[in-house]
Amino acid sequence: MELLGVIGNPIAHSLSPLMHNAAFKALKRDCNYQSILVEEAKLKDVIYQAQARGFTGLNVTIPFKEKVLPYLTDLTPVAKQVESVNTILFHDQEIIGHSTDGLGFIAAAESELALDFNQKQVLVVGAGGSARSIVAQLLENQAQVYITNRTLKRAENLLSLATKQQLKPIVIPLDYRELAQQIDKIDVIINTTSVGMDCSGNATPVSPALFRPHHIVIDIIYNPQETLFLKEAKSRGCKTQNGIGMLVWQAAKAWEFWWGYLPPIDIMYQAVTASLKT
Ligand code: ATR
Secondary structure, three states: OEEEEEEEOOOOOOOHHHHHHHHHHHOOOOEEEEEEEOOHHHHHHHHHHHHHOOOOEEEEOOOOOOOOHHHOOEEOHHHHHHOOOOEEEEEOOEEEEEOOHHHHHHHHHHHHHOOOOOOOEEEEEOOOHHHHHHHHHHHHOOOEEEEEOOOHHHHHHHHHHOOOOOOOOEEOOOOHHHHHHHHHHOOEEEEOOOOOOHHHOOOOOOOHHHOOOOOEEEEOOOOOOOOHHHHHHHHOOOEEEOOHHHHHHHHHHHHHHHHOOOOOHHHHHHHHHHHHHO
16 A cells, blocks of 8 residues: 655644545545644654655645755755745655645646636735745746735745746735735736634735726635635626635645646545535
8 A cells, every 4th residue: 555644733634635535535546645743853753754664755734844855855946946845755765845836826727717827917915835836836837926915025035936037026015005006907816825714714815995807816725715805806706716726736736746647636626625514
């Protein structure tokens, strides 16, 4: 049996085992994917033990996406660029780190909304780890990126992601008047912050008065499935997408890295939506 798992802390609420095991079952693959709660002091040991036990790979979640970097022997170019790893492959004696978060975000928008980011004007709200992965891939897809964030300095830190050939991102202070000046030319608005998650369910990361009917509005939050941000966007005529797609597609892109092919995507979607309903 092939062994895989996700390491993080906390880990009990991760939907990864559910998604991956549902796909293995559908394909009758002899694989077991487990959630592994890791104390930070044991991070290195856990990775080396997984290698010694013959694990195929691991996923990595909060708070270890940057912390695993010292224990890896190699990084893919995208992981190197975003300095973050959510997928590990054990190959011979190598421990290779990859990041599928941004790739999963793009794949979800392409598949659910038929969205091509090339030359699109895209406003990214937030400048944390998720924003970093998403901005890197938006730039790769030749989008003109605008970044706004509560802490302006963090937004400015993302500017270095652009290479010489790419359109430089533009930083806008998280201020209604400043955003309103640019908003009509924006095609896509993406929330990458945690505002709207669980208990903060009645807040939005930017004022809903900024939404225009031509905007495509994406939230990477999947619980709740429809945040107030998306509800407000929908009520103003915008096309919307929630975070389930990114969750599923980042997992699918991990399969591509481990085995070179995609899992049954619909099975993964069903597993996630069924569990979120209960
Ligand atoms: P992740 O890896 O999930 O992106 P993170 O790196 O902690 O998590 O980033 C969280 C993002 O949500 C940041 O952009 C953060 O803004 P700051 O950089 O100013 O901290 C944003 N965020 C979290 N809570 C927020 C709030 N109440 N209002 C506005 N932005 C918030």
